[in-house]
Amino acid sequence: MFRTVLVANRGEIARRIFRGCRTRGLATVAVYSEADRDAPHVKDADRAIAIGPPPARESYLDIARLIAAARESGADAVHPGYGFLSENWRFAEACAQAGLTFIGPSPEAIRVMGDKTEARRRMAAAGVPIVPGSPEPVADAAAAQRFAATVGYPVILKAAAGGGGIGMAKVMQESELAGAWATATRRAQAAFGRADVYVERYVERGRHVEVQVFGDTKGSVVHMHERECSIQRRHQKLVEESPAPNLAPAVKRGLTEAAVAGARAIGYVNAGTLEFLVDEDNFYFLEMNTRLQVEHPVTEQVTGLDLVVAQLDVAAGAPLPWPQDAVLQRGAAIEVRVYAEDPAKNFLPSPGTITRLTVPTGDGIRIESGVVEGTVVSVHYDPLLFKLIASGSGRPQAIARLTGALETCVVEGVKTTLPLLRTIVAHPDFRRGAVHTQMVEQGAFNG
Amino acid sequence: MAEEIKAHITGVVFQVTTKPGDRVAAGDPVIVLESMKMEIPVEAPRAGAVKEIRVREGQTVQEGETVALLE
Numbered sequence: 001m002f003r004t005v006l007v008a009n010r011g012e013i014a015r016r017i018f019r020g021c022r023t024r025g026l027a028t029v030a031v032y033s034e035a036d037r038d039a040p041h042v043k044d045a046d047r048a049i050a051i052g053p054p055p056a057r058e059s060y061l062d063i064a065r066l067i068a069a070a071r072e073s074g075a076d077a078v079h080p081g082y083g084f085l086s087e088n089w090r091f092a093e094a095c096a097q098a099g100l101t102f103i104g105p106s107p108e109a110i111r112v113m114g115d116k117t118e119a120r121r122r123m124a125a126a127g128v129p130i131v132p133g134s135p136e137p138v139a140d141a142a143a144a145q146r147f148a149a150t151v152g153y154p155v156i157l158k159a160a161a162g163g164g165g166i167g168m169a170k171v172m173q174e175s176e177l178a179g180a181w182a183t184a185t186r187r188a189q190a191a192f193g194r195a196d197v198y199v200e201r202y203v204e205r206g207r208h209v210e211v212q213v214f215g216d217t218k219g220s221v222v223h224m225h226e227r228e229c230s231i232q233r234r235h236q237k238l239v240e241e242s243p244a245p246n247l248a249p250a251v252k253r254g255l256t257e258a259a260v261a262g263a264r265a266i267g268y269v270n271a272g273t274l275e276f277l278v279d280e281d282n283f284y285f286l287e288m289n290t291r292l293q294v295e296h297p298v299t300e301q302v303t304g305l306d307l308v309v310a311q312l313d314v315a316a317g318a319p320l321p322w323p324q325d326a327v328l329q330r331g332a333a334i335e336v337r338v339y340a341e342d343p344a345k346n347f348l349p350s351p352g353t354i355t356r357l358t359v360p361t362g363d364g365i366r367i368e369s370g371v372v373e374g375t376v377v378s379v380h381y382d383p384l385l386f387k388l389i390a391s392g393s394g395r396p397q398a399i400a401r402l403t404g405a406l407e408t409c410v411v412e413g414v415k416t417t418l419p420l421l422r423t424i425v426a427h428p429d430f431r432r433g434a435v436h437t438q439m440v441e442q443g444a445f446n447g
Numbered sequence: 448m449a450e451e452i453k454a455h456i457t458g459v460v461f462q463v464t465t466k467p468g469d470r471v472a473a474g475d476p477v478i479v480l481e482s483m484k485m486e487i488p489v490e491a492p493r494a495g496a497v498k499e500i501r502v503r504e505g506q507t508v509q510e511g512e513t514v515a516l517l518e
Contacts, residue, residue: 055459055505187486234485340483349483351457379458379507383483 001316002077002101003027006070007045008091009081010060011370012386013294014041017079020308029073031066033059035378040370047073054380060084063091067098077101077315083382086291087114103315105215105270105290112266113288117160117198123285126265128258131277131284133200141181144199145174151201157181159188160196167191168235170202205436207278208232208286209244211259212299214310215268216320223256224299224307225329229275230435231424233347238417238440239424240295241334242302245395245433248281255283262288271296271311277437294337294387297366301333301391332398333391336406336425340383342415351379355413360405364391364398377414385416395433399425420445449498451513454489458482460502465515469497477515478502489514 005021006029007014018028018041030045035054042048049069052059059065061084070078078095080086086104089111095102104110113119117137120130132151137160138144148155148171157180159167167188169180181197189195212224228244229237244252259274262285273293275286296307310321341347357373369386371377377385388409390402406422423445424430439445458480465477476488477497498518502508 348456348487349458349485351482379482381483 004029004073004075005077005079005103005312006031006049006066006073006075006100007041007079007081008060008066009079009084009086010036010039010041010381011384012368013081013292013370015044015370016368017081017308018044020306020312023306023309024312026077026312029069029075031060031069033380035376035380039375040372049073054378056084056380060381063088063094066091067094067100070095070098070100075100077103077312079103079311080291082289082291082294087289089114101315103270103311104292105268105272109266109268109272110290113272113290115160116158116162116287117196119288120285122266123262123288126262128262128274128285129283131200131203131286134198137196137198141178144181144197145177147199148174148177151199154202154204156200156202157184157197158200159184159192159194160198161192161194162188167197203277203279203284205279205438206230207244207435208237208275208437209247209255209278209283210273210275210293211255212293212296212307213259213263213268213272213274214307214314214320215263215270215272216314217269217317218319219267220320220323221260221263221268222320222322222324222327223260224303224305224327226252226255227293227295227298228433228435229295230437231430231439232437233440237295237337238339238421239334239336239430240298241332241395241398242298243329243332245435247278251278251281251283258283258285270314271307294384295335297368297387297389298333298335298391301366301389302329302331303327304330331391331393332395333389334395334398334402335387335389336402336421337387337417338385338409338411338421339417340377340385340414341417343417343420344415347417349379349383350415351377351383352414353377354385354411356410357412358408358410359386360388360408362401362405364401365389365405366391385411385414399431449516449518450492450495452477452489452491452515452517454480454508454510454512454514456480456482456487457510458487458508460504460506460508460514461486463500463502463504464488465497465500467497467499471495471497471517477517480508491517493517
């Protein structure tokens with residue numbers, strides 16, 4: 001077993017992983033950019049190494065600097081967290097070459113699933129349903145137009161190397177295609193270094209439901225049930241819960257079986273998530289996230305299992321600690337993401353200094369926070385401040401606890417998504433579990 | 448009289464999409480800021496010609512700071 005874990009990340013997820021490491025008696029190393037010198041995650045670790053200037057590409061995205069930081073600190077394992085380099089197969093490979101245990105899947109699994117068109121082909125071959133779409137990236141706007149005509153509008157353009165909603169463009173009709181094509185390819189090039197874009201039929205009013213999977217080096221793969229993540233803005237999630245409300249048992253069974261089959265087909269090891277679009281009784285594979293998810297706490301709350309500790313154990317070569325029939329889904333858990341964004345200004349980022357912060361406590365309330373009073377929320381990184389997770393014996397109790405917790409939450413100094421989250425949680429459609437991916441953008445929660 | 452185009456948000460200049468002398472229509476992006484992983488255009492408030500660009504790519508600008516002049 002490795003003894004010292006470097007977490008190549010920042011914010012709440014770095015702190016969450018340090019906690020898991022302490023559970024296993026492992027020493028911890030934080031890394032930080034100049035902008036994060038005083039960040040809470042730096043103080044949480046046994047050691048901290050400066051890795052460069054504030055822009056992420058010169059610090060948290062710089063593979064050579066991170067490997068050097070691991071060497072300097074004597075770390076023998078690296079946890080990538082989410083975002084940054086977590087789905088960069090070259091980073092996983094660089095860790096392996098440097099003799100560091102990468103706490104995550106193999107570079108090959110990351111590479112295959114990171115190429116969204118290859119992932120679609122591999123999943124289809126494993127019998128997992130996929131959204132009708134182009135089997136390869138399309139060459140130009142005219143080719144995209146020809147393909148869109150065969151599946152019918154609306155369509156969505158997606159970056160082949162993409163993820164996190166970046167480089168996606170919805171096209172309602174043919175006249176919008178050329179403009180959307182230009183935007184999507186430019187964003188894909190800027191974000192991923194590859195302009196390749198493919199076309200998929202766009203499913204309106206679908207639900208986003210994902211399945212947590214976990215594999216070990218012995219070839220076992222289990223699912224850890226589903227998460228409902230339909231409430232999003234800019235294709236990024238705001239609210240996640242488990243179980244998914246009103247999900248037909250046959251659909252749930254189909255999803256979890258498909259997820260396990262898909263993960264098994266690529267020999268997947270460690271924690272991963274297969275995302276699906278659910279349209280009534282049909283479901284389609286969207287993509288796989290080959291890492292720990294932001295929303296992993298809702299799964300932990302309903303299963304009573306610690307995903308980070310399991311990641312450490314499996315990375316050290318241990319078999320999965322639980323067989324499938326020991327992974328039970330009990331009660332309900334809901335997570336909301338508090339971002340430094342102004343919902344009144346179309347979610348414009350709201351950087352600044354947190355002058356006051358009161359987070360709730362109480363039965364069934366869990367907070368995963370990357371900030372404290374005085375933290376400077378910089379322009380350089382993702383605007384997630386903290387996650388609030390409420391659980392209960394069932395969905396009504398989880399909602400009641402979440403409602404109370406949101407009322408007592410105070411953040412001053414930056415604008416946040418808190419007012420929107422309060423509106424969502426009070427909304428009758430949310431209360432009865434009737435959610436779909438377009439609700440925020442269609443203004444269901446306005447006014 | 449030249450009109451100041453101000454950043455409506457704090458961010459880093461991601462791209463300077465115009466140069467002095469360029470004609471722009473109302474709503475055209477003059478520069479693009481990046482903040483918290485989002486690209487946010489700073490748009491021309493009216494039609495005109497760009498007189499001066501006061502920022503360069505990679506520079507941090509504060510909300511309310513003048514980024515360009517419009518003629």
